[in-house]
Amino acid sequence: MKKQEIKEPVERITIRHVAHDAGVSVAAVSKVLRNAYGVSEALRLKVETSIEKLRYRPSVAARAMRGRTYTVGILVIDLFNPFLPPVIDAVNEALSQSGYKTMIGVGRGASVIEASMIETMIDNRMDGVILVAPRISDRMVERFAEQIPIVVIGHHEPEATGYDTVNSDDRIGAMLAVRCLHDRGYRDIAMVGYDRTGSPSSVVSLQREVGYQEAMRDLDLADRQRILRLPPPEEPRDEAIKSLLAHPGRPRALFVWSDLDAVPILAAACEAGLRVPTDLAVIGYDNSPVAALPLVDLASIDQDPSGIGRGASDLLLSRIEGRREAEHVLIQPRVIARGSL
Structure with missing residues (x-):
């Protein structure tokens, strides 16, 4: 042997x-x-x-010995998600009031790039980092949090001990969306998600799926629940959306995991000659600026991005001041009803 x-x-x-x-x-x-x-x-x-x-790489304690640089890094997945600008604006405003400047890095949804950028922020002696919807694992975030104060947005890890999180209560938001459709008389309610293969379990879409399923059970519609999956967000999805709408078993109402897909679904429905909401009711998530345009008129779940940004800034500042115990904050979402219902 x-x-x-x-x-x-x-x-x-x-x-x-x-x-x-x-x-x-x-x-x-x-x-x-x-x-x-x-x-x-x-x-x-x-x-x-x-x-x-x-x-x-110096530990957090060692960093404290050399004084602060009054700079904070913000790492985002991209610059195209309409959810991000109000979050970043709120972070900048809150941190500037305490004398901090921010520097933004774009991870492009790739864990290798994200890890490299966090290391660069550490090497540049920033005082803290705010991560928005990172693709790196909780284990990696915990490892980096040993070296620099970290707060994460769009990343559900309520058991994390080394860093803080601030999120919309995505489970509750999904439940509100389903109940809103139910109150309008719809019973054939499906959710549109995406293929999460390779995604960490911390992604917000998972909590939204959990909330959808819970609401359907509570409303005695468990036998009618369906999650229709589009390709991952980084892949083309126009054809998948067209196929979804053309399917003979198309649901009467859709809860879409994000306005990023809900708006294209409305556009494709219009092209296909479907009347919204007469033929198809739709509610999205994020309450993006596009959703409020009169020609779009998309009902959506507002997750208070400014509140999320302020909350993340407050937590990071208290981390920098020496707080060690992790805090995990959930911001309550609300329904914004519009013509797509």
Whole structure:
């Protein structure tokens, strides 16, 4: 029987390792880390070379020793989601009142890019990071949170201990959408979601699916519940939407997981000659600016993006001030009824 190899635990690189490698004192490394006055360029280069060589990343406690930079990083999935501008505006306004500036990075929904950008924010000595709908796993977020204060938006991890979350109560929002359709007399109510293969369990669409199913059961419509899945958001979906609307078993009413798909569904319904809401009722989620346009007139769930942004900023500031216990905040959504009902 082959003897199992026992791997030695990987030693954590500390400030002492950096000092030894650079041939300087721990105090000298600390001065470089906190950008202290009077540090020579030669010393700075020597220390930073060792930091890069050893891949040393200071802990949150060590970062606090060198003082603040009064900068915060915001990492978003893209710049096209209409939910994002009011969130970012609220974050900027709240943080600026405390003297902080923000820098925005775009992760493009790729976990490798997101991880690299977070590391860059850490290396640039930012005081904290706000992540919006990240694709990286909870485990990775927890690891980064050991190095920098983090608050996450659009990421349901109520058991996380190292970082905070702020979300719309997506489960309740979905239930409100279904009940709104039910109150209008609809019983054949389906949900339009997307293929979540490869997505983390923290994505908001999962909570919206849970809320849809719960509401259908509560309304004694469990036998009529259906989740119709489009391709993932990064893939073309026009043909899938057309097929959904052309299907002979098309539902009478649709709860769509996001206005990102609800608006194209309304456009495709119009092209197909379907009357909204006479032939098809639709309610989306996000209450995007497009939904309110008279020619769109899409009913939607408003998740108070400004409130989410302010809440995330408040939590991050208290994290930076030293709070350690995790907080997970849910913002209550509301129905915005329009002509698509």
